[in-house]
Every structure is written in structure tokens, then in C-alpha cells.
Amino acid sequence: MTWADAIIAVTAGLLISIVTTPVGVSGAVFLLPVQLSVLDVPNPAVTPTNLLFNVVSGPGALLRYRRRGSLASPLTRLLLLGTLPGVVVGAVVRVFAVPGPGVFRVIVAVLLLPLGVWLCLREPPPPDRPASAAPPPQRGILGLALGVGVVGGVYGIGGGSILGPILVGRGLPVAVVAPAALASTFVTSVAGAGAFAALAAAGQGDIAPDWGIGLLCGVGGLVGGYAGAHLQPRLPERGLRLVLGGLAVAVALLYAGQVALQR
Template sequence: MDWTIWAGLAAGLLISTVTAPVGVSGAVFLLPVQLSVLGVPSPAVTPTNLLFNVVAGPGALWRYRRDGALGGGLARRLVLWTLPGVIVGAAVRVFALPGPDVFRVLVAALLLPLGMWLCLRTLRRRPARQRPDGGPDAGPDAADPSAPVLACLALTVGVVGGIYGIGGGSLLGPVLAARGMPMARIAPATLAATFTTSVAGAAAYAVLALASSGPVAPDWWLGLACGLGGLIGGYLGARLQPHLPETALCLLLGALAAGLGALYAVQALR
């Protein structure tokens, strides 16, 4: 068996175990591995990443559902608005924007400052108050965004996710966490949106591949191998999440966002 299959399995497992507790599928961290190490061509890397999300997503989601963390309307609202965005993004990716350079600049500009600010904000924040039931009270900043703001955010993230195959959790998570939302709400909702939009995006790329002469179809074997690793890692990460303090989860998400932004900033400057 090709070494890239085993490398993809290991990468999916390790990345998902770390990212699932903060609502990130890991596809955005898998993207540079696929481009630089595993040699997946562009734009085929995007549907390959979406295939990873489709296979990996049920592991973490099943665990979160079993723990009762998928309740509430946040997941439904994110799914409602990211779905049309990912269809638009897939069409833009195939016919208008095949290169990764713009994506690297955009991700660096968004995630590097946002991740650093989230880490600093978490370190400066006073310990959370306790609710009468003993759970942490996230405080006054934890209000949900207004319906129009959440719709615009989710739609934009859906377009970006459709273009670059990242699902959107790596963008939605830091923004919602920066508003003070508890990670126990963010992680299941963003992973649900990532999974649903990835299914739609993968289907869109399968259709668009019929109308394009370039490498648009996913690398099926590699995507499945990465996804199998992510399926196991996502379950492990979701199982670990309730045992981690909110401060540690916010710092982890902030560090992941800042680290990814720095990585893409360096790549964009080369």
C-alpha cells in the first residue's frame, strides 16, 4: 500500500484528536499536509478535504450527541446558512479561483490576530462565575449574535469553506468564542455545520467534475484514509472535551487559530 495512505491515516487521527474538542474538524490543518507532503494537486485538494470531513465528522458528532451536547438552535442556524454558501464556493473554486495564494493571505489576516486576541482575552478574563446548578456562567458577553449577523457570518464561512474545503469550523469557532460563547456550545454546533456543508460540497464537486477538464475529483483513497483517522480521532477528542476546563479549550482554540494564521502567512510570503 502506498505510504501516503498510511501518512494520511496518521495525520487525520492526530489532527482530529487535537481539534475536535474545540469544534474544528481539522481539515484546515490537513490542507497544507495534503499540498506540501502528500502531493495532492489543486483544486483536487479541496474535494479531498471535504471527503475527509464527511468520513471523519460522524465520530465526534456521535459522541457529542450521546453526551446531549447537540441540543439547541445554534447548530441548526449555522447549517441553514452555511449550506448555500458552500455550493457557491465550490463553483467559484472550480471556475474562477484555482490557486491557493489568496486563501493563505485571507486565513493569515483573519486567524493570526483573532487567535492572539482570543488567547490574551482568555488569560486576562476573570474566572467564570458559577450558575446555581454548579456549571460555569460564561457571563454577559456570551449572548448569541443577532440573527442577521449570524446569517452573514455563516454564509461567508460557507463560501470560504466551499472554495477551500475547510468546512468552516476553524473560522466560526474563534469568532463565536471571541464573543464569549462557551466551548461546550460552540464545538458541537460548528462540527455539525462542518459535516453538513462538507456533504453538500463534496456532492457539488462531484457534479462540477463532469464539466471541468482539470483535477477536480477528490483523491478517493487518500481522502478515505484521512477520514478514517479523523473518525477515530474526532471521537476521542469529543470524549475528552467535557474533561477539559473552559480556559484550556479557549487557549487551545486561540493557539490553533494563531498558529494556522502564522503558517499561512509564512507560506504566502514565499
């Protein structure tokens, strides 16, 4: 790895995290094209490298949210309660019955594209009036977290890019969703990284992460995540929803493009 690659890795992690952290998305999915096209990370190693980025970068934003008191919320506990067993189930599914990643990407694209457009176009309710959409019940949130945890265990994603748009679309404010989604992403990434490390040690394919790229991107994300979490209270709800909706549309288009290129 050259000095230029190191600078690109740190800068990419920094800039992506500054933009995505305020809305509860780690940004690892947006590192994918940088890793593949610019840093030449081989395709099997991209997933564990992204998980390594989440593990290293996550504590920056979580520390900032914890100091502000927004991390210890009922939503955070519900998401963690669902994602932890979900990751375990996902790891088992990955070993014994892994569905094709193309199917997963199509489902996510179909889900996130209209949801992202709706978040961008829908006006948030005034601060003195409750949201028109009732927040989802606790059982529904727990089921959603469990499903995202399973997906995280199978495909090695954090899940914030899925949890955030759905929960905000159901009426929860971004300021509440973001720290909870990032905490869930961090936990699933730690478990996913451990699963990939075990599979790599067992010799089941060349799936070890690119440690240098993952750590450097993570260091940039650590600083960017802390800065992004610091900026969040200074941003209006409308602006945060636009960012989240735009990220959801971008993820949907990215996944759709990957599926189209594989055909």
C-alpha cells in the same frame, strides 16, 4: 500508495482530529502540509481530498456530541440555516466569478491572527459570572454562517476554523460552539465534495480527490473525532480556549506562508 503512506494517512487524521475536534475544528487545514509534502497529493486534488476527509471523519464526533445532547442546540440550527444556502451561492460564485485564493487567505490570516492571540491571552470569566462580551445576536450569527457557507462553497473549506474563534471571541462557550461548528463543517463539506465531484465529472480540470488518501485520513479522523468529543467535557474552558486560539494563530500563519510562497 505504499503501506507507509497508508499508516501516515491514518495516523495524521487520528492525531489531528483528537486535538482539533474538542474546539469545533475538523483539522482538514492541518492535513494540507502532510498531504502535499509527505503523501505527495497534487495541489489541485488537495481541496477535494480535504473535503472527503471531513465527510468521512465528521460522523464520529457528531455521534458523540449527539449522544451527549449538545448537538441539538439553537446555535447548531442557526449555523446550518446559514451555511446551507451559503454553499449553494458559493458554488455559483466558483463557476462564474471566483476571486483569487490569495486574497481570501490574506483576509483570513488578518482576521484570525489577532483573534487567536486574544483568545490565548484573555482569561475566561468564572463559571458563576456571565461573559463580559455579549453573545452575538441571532441575526449576526446567521449572517456569519451565510458568509462562511459561501466561502466553503467557493474554496472547499469546512469553516469551523473561522466560525469557532469568532463565536468564542464574542462570548459563547467552547462547549456550545464546538458541536455546532462541526455540524456546519460537515454539511458544507458534503455539499463541497459533491460540487467538486460534479466538476470533475464534467472534465473541468484535474480536481478529483485522492480517494485512497482521503478515505484513510478520514478513517483516522473518524476515530480521533469520537475520542476528541469524548475528551471535551473533561477539559477546562481555559485549556479549550488556548487550543482554539493556538489553532487560529496556526491557520493564519499557514495561510500567510502560502501567500508568501506564491509570490
